[in-house]
Amino acid sequence: MTSSRTPGDKLLFTPGPLTTSATVKQAMLRDLGSRDSEFLAAIEDVRSGLLQLAGVSQELGYETVPLQGSGTYAIEAVISSAVPATGKLLVAVNGAYGERMAKIAEVHGIAVEVLSFSEASPVEPNAVEACLQADPSITHVAMVHCETTSGVMNPIAEVGEVVVSGGRSYIVDSMSAFGAVPLDVRDCRVDFLVSSANKCIEGVPGFAFAICRREALESCRGQARSLTLDLEAQWRGLEANGQFRFTPPTHALLAFRQALIELEEEGGVEGRAARYGQNHARLREGMARLGFQEFVPAEHQGPIITSFLYPQDEGFEFERFYDGLNQRGFVIYPGKVTDADCFRIGSIGRLFPSDMDALLSAVAETMQDMGLKPKSAAVT
Amino acid sequence: MTSSRTPGDKLLFTPGPLTTSATVKQAMLRDLGSRDSEFLAAIEDVRSGLLQLAGVSQELGYETVPLQGSGTYAIEAVISSAVPATGKLLVAVNGAYGERMAKIAEVHGIAVEVLSFSEASPVEPNAVEACLQADPSITHVAMVHCETTSGVMNPIAEVGEVVVSGGRSYIVDSMSAFGAVPLDVRDCRVDFLVSSANKCIEGVPGFAFAICRREALESCRGQARSLTLDLEAQWRGLEANGQFRFTPPTHALLAFRQALIELEEEGGVEGRAARYGQNHARLREGMARLGFQEFVPAEHQGPIITSFLYPQDEGFEFERFYDGLNQRGFVIYPGKVTDADCFRIGSIGRLFPSDMDALLSAVAETMQDMGLKPKSAAVT
Numbered sequence: 001m002t003s004s005r006t007p008g009d010k011l012l013f014t015p016g017p018l019t020t021s022a023t024v025k026q027a028m029l030r031d032l033g034s035r036d037s038e039f040l041a042a043i044e045d046v047r048s049g050l051l052q053l054a055g056v057s058q059e060l061g062y063e064t065v066p067l068q069g070s071g072t073y074a075i076e077a078v079i080s081s082a083v084p085a086t087g088k089l090l091v092a093v094n095g096a097y098g099e100r101m102a103k104i105a106e107v108h109g110i111a112v113e114v115l116s117f118s119e120a121s122p123v124e125p126n127a128v129e130a131c132l133q134a135d136p137s138i139t140h141v142a143m144v145h146c147e148t149t150s151g152v153m154n155p156i157a158e159v160g161e162v163v164v165s166g167g168r169s170y171i172v173d174s175m176s177a178f179g180a181v182p183l184d185v186r187d188c189r190v191d192f193l194v195s196s197a198n199k200c201i202e203g204v205p206g207f208a209f210a211i212c213r214r215e216a217l218e219s220c221r222g223q224a225r226s227l228t229l230d231l232e233a234q235w236r237g238l239e240a241n242g243q244f245r246f247t248p249p250t251h252a253l254l255a256f257r258q259a260l261i262e263l264e265e266e267g268g269v270e271g272r273a274a275r276y277g278q279n280h281a282r283l284r285e286g287m288a289r290l291g292f293q294e295f296v297p298a299e300h301q302g303p304i305i306t307s308f309l310y311p312q313d314e315g316f317e318f319e320r321f322y323d324g325l326n327q328r329g330f331v332i333y334p335g336k337v338t339d340a341d342c343f344r345i346g347s348i349g350r351l352f353p354s355d356m357d358a359l360l361s362a363v364a365e366t367m368q369d370m371g372l373k374p375k376s377a378a379v380t
Numbered sequence: 381m382t383s384s385r386t387p388g389d390k391l392l393f394t395p396g397p398l399t400t401s402a403t404v405k406q407a408m409l410r411d412l413g414s415r416d417s418e419f420l421a422a423i424e425d426v427r428s429g430l431l432q433l434a435g436v437s438q439e440l441g442y443e444t445v446p447l448q449g450s451g452t453y454a455i456e457a458v459i460s461s462a463v464p465a466t467g468k469l470l471v472a473v474n475g476a477y478g479e480r481m482a483k484i485a486e487v488h489g490i491a492v493e494v495l496s497f498s499e500a501s502p503v504e505p506n507a508v509e510a511c512l513q514a515d516p517s518i519t520h521v522a523m524v525h526c527e528t529t530s531g532v533m534n535p536i537a538e539v540g541e542v543v544v545s546g547g548r549s550y551i552v553d554s555m556s557a558f559g560a561v562p563l564d565v566r567d568c569r570v571d572f573l574v575s576s577a578n579k580c581i582e583g584v585p586g587f588a589f590a591i592c593r594r595e596a597l598e599s600c601r602g603q604a605r606s607l608t609l610d611l612e613a614q615w616r617g618l619e620a621n622g623q624f625r626f627t628p629p630t631h632a633l634l635a636f637r638q639a640l641i642e643l644e645e646e647g648g649v650e651g652r653a654a655r656y657g658q659n660h661a662r663l664r665e666g667m668a669r670l671g672f673q674e675f676v677p678a679e680h681q682g683p684i685i686t687s688f689l690y691p692q693d694e695g696f697e698f699e700r701f702y703d704g705l706n707q708r709g710f711v712i713y714p715g716k717v718t719d720a721d722c723f724r725i726g727s728i729g730r731l732f733p734s735d736m737d738a739l740l741s742a743v744a745e746t747m748q749d750m751g752l753k754p755k756s757a758a759v760t
Contacts, residue, residue, distance in 0.1 A: 012413050017454040017630050019411050028584075028631065029405045033392050069449040069588075070627040075606045080606070100600045100607075107607045198627060204408075206586040206629045225605055226460070227480075227487045247450040247578060249586045249629065250397050251408065331413040 010326065011355055014333045015148045015176050015305050017198045017205050018034065018349025020259070024203060026253040027258035039250060040242040042257050047238070053201075053269060054193065054211045055184030062185065063217055065235045066209040068249060071175045071196035073229065074208035075101060078171055078192045080108045081231035089140035090115060090131055090168075092123040092159065095149030096336050097173055101142045107223050115137065119150050120296050120336045126157040132166040137159040145174035146181075146302045149336045150295060151344070153177070153302035160189030164358050169216055175199055175335040176304050180276050180348060190218035192231075198253055200272065200304070200348050206252025224290050266354035276303045281358050286360035287345075287348040290367065291375035307335060307342040315371050318343055324366030330359045381576035392733055394713045395528045395556050395685050397578045397585050398729025400639070404583060407638035408428050408631040420622040427618070429489060429640040433581075433649060434573065434591045435564030442565065445615045446589040446630060450713055451555045451576035451626035453609065454588035455481060458572045459522065460488045460550055461611035467519035469493060470511055470548075472503040475529030476716050477553055488605050493518065499530045499717045501675050504540040511576065525554035526682045530717045531724070533557070540569030544672050548704050549596055556684050557577055560728060562649050567728045575743060576579040577632055580652065580684070580728050583592040583639040586632025606681075637736035656683045666740035667724065667725075670747065671755035675722050685714060687722040697749050698723055704746030710739050 012019045032039040047064040048057075056062040057199060067074045079101060083089050088111040091102040100113075107113035115131050118122050123143055132138055142162045145156050156172055163170040169190045174183070178193065179200035185193050191213045198205035210231060217235055224230035237245040257338055266272050280303040284294070287308055295307035310316055318334065321343070335342030347356070367374060394400045412419040428437075436442035447454045459481060463469050468491040471482040478494075485492035497503050503523055512518055521543045525536050536552055537585050543550040549574045554563070558573065559580035565573050571593045577584035590611060597615055605608035608626060617625040646652050651677040660683040664674070667688055675687035690696055696715065701723070705712055715722030727736070745753060 009410050010413065010416070012411060013415055014415075016627060017414055018409060022409070025409045025411070025631070028408045029402070030389050031392060031397060031399050031405070031584075033390065033394055034392075034397055034585075035713075036390070036706075036711055069608065070624075070629075072626040073453075075447065076606060076608050104607050107605070120689070148715075196627065204629075204631045205414075205627050206410075207631060226456060226609065227484050228449065228456050228609070243449075246452040247396060247576065247585050249450075249632065250582075251405070252583045252586060252629065252631070255631075324480065326416070331416055333415075364753065 003209060009091070010329045010331050011351060011359070012331045012349055013330055013345045013359060015344070015346055016196070016349070017270070018202060018346070020202050020204060021262060021350050024255045024258045024262065027254045028204070032250050032254065034248050034250055035243060036359065044240070045257050046253060046260065050209060050211060052146045053179060056186050056211070057167045060186060061214045062211050063214050063235055064209055065212060065217070065231055065238070066207050066244070067229070067231070067234055068207050068244065068246065070205065071194065071208045072212050073197070074194045076104045077171055077229035078194055078210050079104045079110065080226065080229055081224040082171065082192060082216065083110050083140050084223050088137045090128070090138045090141045092128055092143040092308065093117065094121065094123055094152060094154070095119050095144065095147035097144045097148055101173065105366050113139070118379070119339065120152065120300070121161060122152055122300050123154045125155060128159055129162040129166065132162070132168060134262055137338045138168060140169045140171060141204060142171040142173070145172055146177035146304045148305055149177045149304045150307050151302055152296050152300045156190070157188045164189040172376065176348070177302065179263065179269060180273055180304055185211055194218060201256065201259050201263055202250050202350055203256035204247035228366070229333050273303070275352065276347050279351055279354045280306065282353045282356040283345060283347055283360070286356065289374065290360070290363055295337060295340055304348055305346045307344050309336060310341040310343070311372060313372050317370070320370055321366055324369055325362050328362040328365070351374065368375060388680045390709045390711050391731060391739070392711045392729055393725045393731070393739060394711055395726055396576070396729070398582060398726070399731060400582050400584060400635070401730050405733065406641045407634045408584070408636060412630050412634065414628050414630055415528040415623060422633055423618070423622060425636055425637050426633060426640065430589060430591060433559060434532045436566050440566060443592050443594050443615055444589055445592060445597070445611055445618070446587050446624070447609070447614055448587050448624065448626065449610070451574065451588045453482065453583070454576070455553055456484045457611045458574055458590050458610040459490065460606065460609060461604040462551065462572060462596065463490050463520050464550065464603050467491070468493065468517045470508070470518045470521045472508055472521065472523040473497065474501065474532060474534070475499050475524065475527035476502055477524045477528055477555070491517070499719065500532065500680070502532055503534045503539060504679050505535060505542045508539055509542040509546065509753055515686060518548060520549045520551060520629065522553070523553050525555035526684045528556045528685055530687050531682055531685045532676050533678045536570065537568045538723045543760065544569040556728070557682065560648060560653055560655060560684055562603070563642065565591055577636045581636065581639050582730055583636035585633050588631035604743050620740065653683070656727050658733045659731055660686065662733045662736040663727055664727060665737065666683050667743070669754065670740070670743055675717060675720055683701045684728055685724050685726045687717060687724050687739055690721040690723070691752060697750070700750055701746055704744050708742040708745065710742050727756060
């Protein structure tokens with residue numbers, strides 16, 4: 001590992017922004033002109049690096065379109081550019097991020113159907129298939145890869161097979177999974193895969209990106225409902241002169257280029273997946289020892305973020321628990337599932353198994369301060 | 381001055397991203413959680429600091445809404461949130477950024493009328509008034525403060541008087557002027573004033589902001605045409621829990637907080653205006669000595685960015701000129717006006733009169749390399 005963290009800041013066990021390496025942040029200590037050849041080369045490095053991570057290339061017919069803003073901006077850009085006025089979007093939903101995609105379609109007046117699943121279980125490809133057979137007017141299908149609401153991993157390859165066999169176009173929100181899970185967008189039949197700079201590639205927030213099958217991207221031409229979130233125009237601009245259409249987040253982009261170098265040094269997505277897997281295993285074992293139960297059954301739980309149920313103990317108050325950890329330098333995340341009281345702990349970012357141990361010690365101490373007794377739970 | 385630049389990078393004589401201080405960039409060497417109290421305090425500092433710069437406060441009925449993305453994102457958020465389905469926008473246009481506002485309205489299907497002026501002269505308040513009298517269906521008026529296309533300053537107070545007397549709502553794109561020119565948004569009758577983090581406050585790109593009269597902002601409720609660019613929802617989210625609705629550019633925001641501190645240390649907007657004024661005077665005098673003519677008459681030229689006509693000499697090629705300066709460490713900007721061959725030189729960012737001198741020496745050297753002879757022009 002060539003890079004370490006800046007000492008002093010709290011560690012972020014969240015879905016992002018994440019803890020990043022000192023060297024990633026130091027890459028921002030420069031001011032490059034947005035049209036300068038050095039900056040244009042950085043954009044090109046980032047665009048081609050992302051294709052490589054996705055297992056594809058321009059030769060194979062894929063393109064990367066970076067877009068200013070948070071991940072949701074890129075999701076909105078894809079949905080509002082890809083689905084034509086006469087189209088209809090099916091969203092397979094098992095959490096808040098799936099719901100958000102449906103909401104985006106609604107705001108734009110795009111016909112949308114929601115296929116709902118429990119927040120604790122993955123989307124079922126058969127149900128998607130049945131939906132597509134029942135409604136020929138559906139033109140696009142959208143799904144979240146890792147539902148950050150709960151931590152459930154959805155079967156993107158299996159759903160992709162069903163979507164493409166049904167002759168539809170496939171949009172995947174891989175916000176919190178891309179870079180953490182080996183993935184080939186072509187094998188998974190994805191037309192538009194969206195993720196963000198401040199997730200598992202371990203950059204800083206400021207832009208997001210869509211990895212697009214070129215033909216699908218070209219078909220967006222003239223369909224966008226806004227100026228800044230026009231995915232195809234953004235791509236055409238980049239192709240024409242290598243530049244973002246509007247002022248790019250130059251510093252965040254330089255940080256991201258450095259993050260891609262460090263991902264490569266870690267052994268690529270496989271190497272990173274191994275570290276995150278170790279982090280996650282350490283977390284699960286430790287939390288089980290302390291008596292915490294997971295919300296998602298182990299077979300559906302991804303290595304990105306884990307939802308833990310509040311302990312049954314009356315003495316547990318989430319705010320006190322959160323503050324106790326925060327004071328010790330550990331930032332966790334509130335829950336987001338609708339039908340259970342949970343909090344969430346992420347395993348991603350520049351965190352190592354030793355950090356999970358430190359967090360677990362802090363959890364034990366905080367429980368003791370709150371007068372809670374650890375009750376060992378079985379690791380499933 | 382407590383802060384200096386990082387040595388090594390080229391100096392940016394552009395409309396932005398700009399050269400920033402080393403300390404502004406160093407403020408990004410941290411990873412804060414987006415919901416952490418320290419980060420929420422930074423958001424609050426930025427929001428209230430911006431109101432102060434605009435000469436207003438929450439008590440006076442004004443609000444700051446920061447929004448992820450470039451300045452154009454915030455312009456689109458304002459236009460597509462503020463103008464209702466039954467409304468009509470008048471855009472007073474004397475350059476590409478005014479045209480862009482009209483384009484945004486068109487993309488959203490908002491009724492729009494364009495009142496055009498020459499790129500070398502300011503918008504005329506009387507013409508705006510006549511337009512408003514002739515068309516009672518106009519509900520909103522939009523104008524650019526400093527038209528970065530040319531460098532012309534538009535009379536925002538005079539146009540504001542006409543707009544408000546006519547009972548219309550007033551939107552100002554002050555992207556490249558805010559922070560560089562003393563301004564009171566209440567005196568200028570502005571309902572929505574938009575600028576960006578990477579302009580004259582000398583932060584880094586990653587977000588923009590709108591300073592809004594609260595009543596006008598409240599009237600946007602439910603009118604937005606997109607999810608992420610919903611200005612009123614962004615404000616409501618900030619008011620509810622102090623957070624951005626979607627992942628904020630944490631690092632860019634920390635840089636901006638530092639930039640606000642450094643602006644204060646420089647003597648606020650007055651102090652900065654004085655430095656930019658000195659930069660601009662030094663530039664004009666030096667370029668005139670070298671024989672360059674300005675595109676905009678002196679009485680309409682702002683201190684932000686200046687368009688210079690290509691020399692009449694046949695030996696002048698802009699690409700060679702640009703490259704010559706670039707190799708010497710000076711980044712200038714191509715022209716953008718439609719009816720004359722120009723290039724542009726900015727006077728903003730962490731630049732000092734000595735930097736203008738260095739640039740002027742490099743211009744003289746580059747001209748010599750190109751076999752061009754300086755022909756002194758009169759400073760008007």
